[in-house]
Amino acid sequence: MTKPLFGFWDGQKIDMRDSGEPDRQNAAPILTGLEEFDSANPIKAFIADRGFLVFDEQTDLAAAFHQYMSQAAQESCGKCTPCRVGTQQISDLLAKVHQTQNLRSELADIVAMAEHMAETSLCGLGQSSGRGLAAAIRHFPDAFSMDEAADGLQHSYTYVTAPCIEACPAKLDVPAYIDCLKDGKPDHALGVVLDKYPMAASCGRVCVRFCESACRRANADGAVGIKMLKRFVADQVSEGGREIILKKPQAQAAAGNKRVAIVGAGPAGVTCAYHLLLSGFKVDVFEAGQSAGGMALVGIPSYRLPKDVLKAETEDVIRSLGGMIYYGQKLGKDYSVEALVKQGYDAVFLGFGASRGTLLGVDNEAPGLSGYAAGVDFLLDVHNHVEHGKKMALQGEVVVVGGGNVAMDCVRSALRMGASKVHLIYRRTREDMPADHEEIDAAEHEGVEFHFLSNPSHLIIENDKAVGVELLQMRQTERDARGRVGVEAVPGSEHVLRCDLVIAAIGQQMDRDVLCAEDDITTDRWGCIQVDADTLQTSRDKVFAGGDCVLGPLTLIHAMDHGAKAATSIRDYLLKGRSQVSPEARMQKLLAKNRLLRSDKPTITPIRIDRARVPELDAMERVKNFEEVEQGISKNAAYREAERCLRCYRVYSMVTRYPLAADTSASPQSSQHAV
């Protein structure tokens, strides 16, 4: 039953109670994806910031809203009066509705408070959580006079989130850590991040910030500097002489005798190992390289992410939690998945990444050609040179092809390695570049020459060495049916750009040599491992996978999310016998599918407070070395920036016949509420 019986949504009253079944079927669905929410567990009602929908006549609305409002009361930061007092008082009153003699007057008080709360609260939580209730009482007061659900079966799952949280692949509770900082609790702020992944200072430096794109302040005076605040709390704790203790957890019998092998010490593997170690499992990490960090280590130059920062959050964390890391162990060469299973590991996580550079696909190129390198290989050489003193000669002019962050890392590294001139070739326009605009600006300040609407057609080879590249001028085409602008070559525009090194930084792909047939791991045509999207289980029992080797080359935060998800699945698998989808994940899918958090803007423009500026080393000086370019912000700036957060919290309640968690006996601490 996924068509609403009655309700109120976006200012519209819905009442199908007297209509026949066919009418209801014809009513436009307000939410999609409800039907797949849980087929064996009928949905009774859904309560959101934009209204509420009731699907089942046997819904005890008072109880459902009571549950909703108690959760809001607990989420309320307690600073502004209407939300602090309103959520609490309303929830108290709703609890008494069934016993009350004078229901009308009670409901009138509730409406007065709910509307007052919606109208005058300081942040999104108070503003949004009273609306549905006020509408429900105004339009359907009789629904509150019914007794408790006749069948006695009603459960609420309440989920509190915000646009920035839902935009984050790891679903990091951004307003919570900003609140902790604002409230003078930097350790707690860091705790919120560490609850998701260990690489807080790294993420605070290089994250691509889906959260900031979703920030409701973005269209006013600029998104909240979420990333800079994360870096601030992570740095403040480590640099302030303070320490966050990550202790090896007490051995738990159930987990303690299970062993998990992690393949790859990149962001996915490290995050997976971290969560499993915190749950008490024995964890061995196998890494092909000589240090931990994966692409964050070799792919991100130290002027963006200093190696000591990365080491502290990868290798050091794993070791201090009691995990083992074995370096120089390459899957497919030194061992196989099959071998790990045979050795008796109870579960295996594959997080070996996608580290092979993609070729340009132009004439004359060949791997190993002198004067020609893939972006990731070039960055690896730079890394080995800077960190391990390995010889690397670079002189003359360098041409880098590509428009992403790896291309930016290549041009900026090439400058620092002593190139006399660095060119960037990109086939579309500056606006189309997928790289962070801050990275593009920084490269420009440092003196990189950009060639937009320019595409290589072949490499110029002399004496078995690439000495230049022939380029074609591109032009933009008309918009296609989907509104996208393409590019096409301008005939006869061929010209040659001579150089000493050509770098192809157009992406990475899977290294197909790591998995063998007997590993029995299914991959797709790109070589990516195929997994169950919810549990990250591979085609092989006991084996899970995540990060770039599943997603293709993506971001740090995606990889860390996969690591954390896989850890949850592995834990469930080892302790309960099977991995399952959490109610939280179901809610996240529903919200994403219906874009419930994307459509609203602040009704009143907040008072302008300019976004804090991140201090940077001078461009002319910094290109001479690999010192970190971006500096941390000051405490004052951090407090001020934290004040800019509008706390766009929203509360969602799914009311069902049975508890939402697939395994009802499992976790007594989840926020399941039997009513």
Add this chain to the structure above:
Amino acid sequence: MKATINGLEVGFEASDTILDVARRNGIHIPTLCELHDINHSPATCRVCLVEVHQVEGAEPSYLTACDTAMGEGWRIMTRTPVVREKRRVQMEMTLADHHQDCATCSRTGDCELLDAADSVGLQRVRFQRRPLATTALDIPENAAIIYDQTRCIRCLRCVTVCREIQTVDAFEVVGRGAKAGVRIRNADSAGESACVACGQCVMVCPTGALTERDQTQQVVDYLADPDIITVFQIAPAIRVGFGEEFGLPAGTNVEGQVVTALHRIGADMVLDTSFAADLVIMEEGNEVLQRLRKGEGPVMTSCCPGWVSFAEKNYPEILPHLSTSRSPQQCLGSLVKSYLPKKMGVRADKIRMVSIMPCTAKKEEAAREEFCHDGIKDVDVVLTIREFARLLRHEGVDLKALPATPFDSPHLAEYTGAGVIFGTSGGVMEAAIRTLYYAVNGKELGQIEVEAVRGSEHLRSASIDVGGDVGQVRVAICHSLKAARSLVESVKAGESEYDFIEVMACPGGCIHGGGHLRGKHRYFKQVEQRRDALYSADRQKQVRQSHHNVQVQKLYEEYLEHPLSHRSHELLHTHYRDRKHPACADIQAIWQELDAHRTTEEA
């Protein structure tokens, strides 16, 4: 840009809030949490609602004036029935979780919350109060400042003053929903908190949520005990601020009335901390001279306990630069428990020393273990000026109606003009310069008033020629801990060099100390009048240099021998300790705390 408020056309800038514009045009909008003097508008109380017509004909919106930017062409109404009712509802909600037992509140009769309720015309409170448990907020036994969450309206002024004016940043906001409140970080753990008990948070609290630990009853007990000799000392700043409590104009000098009042309630002896200030100048001045001659600069003053704690907790590396002289309060306490018993022929353990200070940090200073010998504390109780007012109210004494009487003690009570200006920023420096000059040249400074060190800027510096073998002395004066922090940082970084630095933790010095009378919707009020009154007290004194204080001279002759003597060191000097504790956080504990509010078990 133009808009209208209640029909009046008003001009504004893009950065103006509705409240800014209204105030500029003399239109009153009730406020509660906002405190303009410290640039604080947290928008938490939501009382300053106004009716906003952005588009004519459309439904108006009801927005808070303090945090809404005025818009072009907006029509603002501040007095419609609807908006007045909404303000009343807001106040009803505020009171629904406020501990309304006003009779037991430290701000009874002086409360900003009740003012706000009055100004919105509150007539009833429909919503039931939910009693709050205060157990979450434990206060250490000896804390000078007490927080009562049940009286907190979550305006966070305390947090702002602590962060922005003092840069101490000792507060954290804890708890959620109805349980939200503030707390001193690490107050209850082994690592010491950053709080230096300066009390500026108390000065801005609109209700009785933050207040000093009330010790008036202990003093009444002393007064009522016939076996106990009660000796009081009053700080320099008391005489020029206390009259305001009794309706006298700011800056009225009520020294004589305070002496009368103390005798009236049964004090056996009333002494003046200004006497000890003269004594401190003799000790500290000679110490400065010694160090200057050895080139061991800079010397920093140590009479302000908020500053001493701040240095101990933040900059232990500079402690060797602090003068070892005890503060005037502690010098006097130490003499009252050693010299005075000999002079009077009484046992030290029969004497109780009570200080009346414009300061909360003095309570902590008096409790320091180095100021207690064989169970006898040099200073037994410190009362803030607010507690003193309360004490007089308990005893039915109206200061305004009292005649003035002079200090009548033959010991430890006479003071010079130099001693009394200790109460203002720059005063200690000026007093020291008068005596330094004399010590170097054997003659008095020509121009006795050292204008170069006077003023109200938070950070001032000057170069003073004291002549002789010393010559130019580079001095700096700072008040507020923010200024102190930036001065210390610049000295540490080698950006500035000084020989002698005066530091006072509170903005303005003791005349705006954290134990002073509080304002309503004001911060830093009447400081100028109080400062002028202190300088005027100095001018009216025949003797204006500490080295000419006859009782001080007699004390040296009879007991201490000379400044920096062995006995002086024993009784009038002290040492400091490194109290910088890098806190260590256990992530599991943090996670537990973060989860605490989310684990809900409803039946």
